[in-house]
Every structure is written in C-alpha cells, then in structure tokens.
Amino acid sequence: MQSSAAWLTGARESRFEAETAKEAEAVRLSRDTQAGGYRLLTAAELKKMIDEGKPMVLVDTMPYDASYRKEHIPGAKNFLFPVPRMSSWDAKETDGKTEADFTALLGEDKDKPVVFYCGFVKCTRSDNGAAWARKLGYTQVYRFPGGLFAWKGADFPLEAVQ
Numbered sequence: 142m143q144s145s146a147a148w149l150t151g152a153r154e155s156r157f158e159a160e161t162a163k164e165a166e167a168v169r170l171s172r173d174t175q176a177g178g179y180r181l182l183t184a185a186e187l188k189k190m191i192d193e194g195k196p197m198v199l200v201d202t203m204p205y206d207a208s209y210r211k212e213h214i215p216g217a218k219n220f221l222f223p224v225p226r227m228s229s230w231d232a233k234e235t236d237g238k239t240e241a242d243f244t245a246l247l248g249e250d251k252d253k254p255v256v257f258y259c260g261f262v263k264c265t266r267s268d269n270g271a272a273w274a275r276k277l278g279y280t281q282v283y284r285f286p287g288g289l290f291a292w293k294g295a296d297f298p299l300e301a302v303q
C-alpha cells in the first residue's frame with residue numbers, strides 16, 4: 142500500500158507535469174497567433190457574436206465526412222485545412238479546393254469578420270485557415286482555438302448536415 146507521503150508526492154508531480162504541458166500548449170498557441178496575425182476568441186465570445194447576429198463568416202476547418210457532416214457550430218461553412226502549417230497553397234491538403242475557392246467562401250468584403258475553428262486547442266487546422274485569411278488581406282480574422290470540444294464543454298448547440 143502506498144503511503145500518504147508517496148501519494149502526495151505523486152499527485153504533486155502529476156500536477157507539475159500537467160502544468161508543464163499546459164504551458165507548452167499556451168506558448169505554442171501564442172506563437173501561432175503572433176505568426177498568423179489573427180486574434181483569438183473564447184467559446185463565450187463567439188456565442189455572443191452569433192447570438193447578436195453579428196455578420197461574419199464562420200469556418201469549420203475539419204474533414205467534412207469525419208466531423209463537419211456529423212456536427213458543427215450552427216451557421217458554419219466547411220473548408221478543410223491540414224494540421225501542419227501550409228506555407229504555400231496545396232489543393233491536395235484542402236480537399237482539392239483552390240485559393241480562389243477559399244476567397245469565394247470568405248467573400249469580397251475583406252473587413253467582414255471571419256472566424257475559424259477546428260476540434261480543440263492542439264488542433265492547428267484553424268490556425269492554417271486564419272493565417273491564410275490574413276495572407277489574403279482579410280483584416281478581422283479570428284481563431285476559436287477551443288473548437289468543438291470547448292463549444293460542447295460550454296453546452297452550446299451544434300447542428301449536423303441533414
């Protein structure tokens with residue numbers, strides 16, 4: 142049987158290891174955000190924008206069949222991006238869609254807010270989408286890094302393709 146002191150030491154080490162992992166994710170998110178030139182939103186902030194009817198383009202960057210078709214944030218459009226940083230456009234990574242297809246989805250108004258999300262903070266598909274929107278000159282670009290997991294965690298509604 143493990144002694145109280147050994148259990149506390151194990152719990153303490155686990156807590157420190159968890160904090161180290163959390164710090165690494167926070168720093169990576171911060172660096173991705175700086176490199177991409179976009180802003181971040183929480184689930185509550187995105188929900189408020191939606192509830193207020195704020196004009197925006199909301200983009201789910203997850204695979205269509207494996208994710209979007211089954212569940213997505215109401216009103217979101219789908220446009221697949223890869224997990225690794227896509228430094229030059231590669232239609233093989235975007236389900237055959239071109240840069241022109243992406244621009245058409247986002248629209249001509251480069252000052253209209255565009256919001257990207259994927260599954261969860263570690264997923265960087267939304268980073269790719271947001272970074273590409275900035276590269277193409279969109280000015281109000283946001284990433285909702287918590288994605289579907291944070292949306293579900295906040296108990297906000299989802300929809301599926303009918």
